Amino acid sequence: MTPSARTAIARKGPSLPLRWLLKDRLISREDTVLDYGCGKGADVTALRAKRIKAVGWDPYHRPDIHPRLNDVVLCTYVLNVLDGVERHRVLWGICERLQPWGEAFITVRRDLPRVGVLNGVQRWVELPFTSLRKTATYEIYRASRDDLARYLQGEKV
Numbered sequence: 817m818t819p820s821a822r823t824a825i826a827r828k829g830p831s832l833p834l835r836w837l838l839k840d841r842l843i844s845r846e847d848t849v850l851d852y853g854c855g856k857g858a859d860v861t862a863l864r865a866k867r868i869k870a871v872g873w874d875p876y877h878r879p880d881i882h883p884r885l886n887d888v889v890l891c892t893y894v895l896n897v898l899d900g901v902e903r904h905r906v907l908w909g910i911c912e913r914l915q916p917w918g919e920a921f922i923t924v925r926r927d928l929p930r931v932g933v934l935n936g937v938q939r940w941v942e943l944p945f946t947s948l949r950k951t952a953t954y955e956i957y958r959a960s961r962d963d964l965a966r967y968l969q970g971e972k973v
């Protein structure tokens with residue numbers, strides 16, 4: 817297993833960012849949701865318990881392919897464990913799995929040093945998208961498919 821795959825923890829309930837997104841009704845029963853880089857899948861389980869149509873994909877823990885486009889793509893604590901090239905690839909992956917009207921909620925950790933690599937794998941990441949919520953431990957960005965495509969093509973978002 818790679819160092820980034822080992823960062824997936826077995827969680828008992830939903831992650832803090834997912835709790836907040838649900839509380840603020842940014843994800844609804846009508847949405848189809850993909851959790852991109854879902855790790856061991858606790859957030860998918862929590863969404864399904866609320867009867868939300870959710871699937872998870874993770875190159876190491878949940879490698880099954882889900883070909884559909886989604887209203888919502890979540891990507892939680894994934895980008896911090898990747899280098900720049902792989903981060904770019906993941907953002908394309910998210911973009912390609914969103915409906916034209918869809919929204920991505922991308923959460924990065926904020927309890928890391930701004931410089932250097934913690935435990936050989938965790939890095940500080942900033943994105944040019946709308947910041948919905950910032951705490952001492954995480955920041956949630958919201959991005960549309962167009963925001964992602966513009967950013968990935970090197971344009972201003």
Ligand SMILES: C[S@@+](CC[C@H](N)C(=O)[O-])C[C@H]1O[C@@H](n2cnc3c(N)ncnc32)[C@H](O)[C@@H]1O
Nearest residue numbers: 820821823824853854855875876892893894906
């Ligand atoms: C810190 S864990 C977060 C897991 C999950 N999102 C959560 O919050 O519990 C980081 C995850 O990123 C996954 N990962 C590594 N490389 C990836 C890639 N290229 N695309 C998507 N996920 C990746 C790892 O397998 C790992 O499960």
